[in-house]
Amino acid sequence: MSRIRIKAGKKIYEIIKDGGFNFDSVSTYFGPAVGPRWLIASGFDLTLLKGGFLGRSKPVQLVGSSAGAFRFAAWLQPEAIQSYNKLLNTYINVTYSREDTPATVLDKMIGVINEYLEDDALPFALANKKYRLVIITARVRGLVAFKNIGLQKLGLITCFVFNYFSRENIYKFADRVVFYNASKPPAFCLKSQFRGTYVQMNEINFKYAVLASGAIPLFASVCRQRK
Numbered sequence: 332m333s334r335i336r337i338k339a340g341k342k343i344y345e346i347i348k349d350g351g352f353n354f355d356s357v358s359t360y361f362g363p364a365v366g367p368r369w370l371i372a373s374g375f376d377l378t379l380l381k382g383g384f385l386g387r388s389k390p391v392q393l394v395g396s397s398a399g400a401f402r403f404a405a406w407l408q409p410e411a412i413q414s415y416n417k418l419l420n421t422y423i424n425v426t427y428s429r430e431d432t433p434a435t436v437l438d439k440m441i442g443v444i445n446e447y448l449e450d451d452a453l454p455f456a457l458a459n460k461k462y463r464l465v466i467i468t469a470r471v472r473g474l475v476a477f478k479n480i481g482l483q484k485l486g487l488i489t490c491f492v493f494n495y496f497s498r499e500n501i502y503k504f505a506d507r508v509v510f511y512n513a514s515k516p517p518a519f520c521l522k523s524q525f526r527g528t529y530v531q532m533n534e535i536n537f538k539y540a541v542l543a544s545g546a547i548p549l550f551a552s553v554c555r556q557r558k
Contacts, residue, residue, distance in 0.1 A: 354384040359392040362399020369398035373419055376402060380412050386461030392517060396467040400544040403464055404448055407456035417447035444538055453534045457512055465517050466510040468543040475504050475548055483548050502526055510540035
């Protein structure tokens with residue numbers, strides 16, 4: 332327990348310190364792209380789900396990328412806890428080997444998604460009253476978008492070098508694409524400094540959005556081709 336560190340902004344820290352915090356004040360819950368480390372947060376997720384703490388008075392935005400998108404897609408399902416546990420079990424038990432190719436890795440990712448997200452449940456997920464899903468993806472450009480592994484590697488190296496000199500250079504190599512499940516885009520997409528596009532989710536693109544958020548260049552490079 333001594334290694335656990337909890338951080339909070341000055342304003343919210345004062346609110347918590349004074350005993351004024353209320354779950355009904357939470358408007359957004361973020362799930363970053365952290366790879367397998369999301370398993371650490373699974374207990375926290377399930378506690379929130381089982382207790383029904385979020386979304387009681389107003390819908391809560393669940394903003395996720397990669398592992399965060401995988402987690403939060405389960406929250407919208409009719410049997411959310413059951414769906415989340417299916418994701419946990421499938422994710423933990425999927426195996427990879429040196430013989431895997433981008434195509435086989437992609438097939439395994441698709442298998443994980445199909446295991447815990449049922450097509451028949453997508454209308455319910457999109458109409459969920461408590462949660463609004465926001466999935467952040469990146470659409471690669473230039474050399475990184477090539478199917479050839481060598482060109483992808485060259486593109487990623489170039490991206491790394493350019494990004495070292497300026498964070499703005501990242502937009503030369505990738506576009507941000509935000510998928511949202513609401514009547515209007517999330518507020519951060521409407522700000523002047525936002526650079527990217529946003530797309531409303533539907534039954535057709537729901538699973539593709541989750542898949543795209545978790546795709547990794549070199550390892551799942553045929554994602555665009557399979558679509």
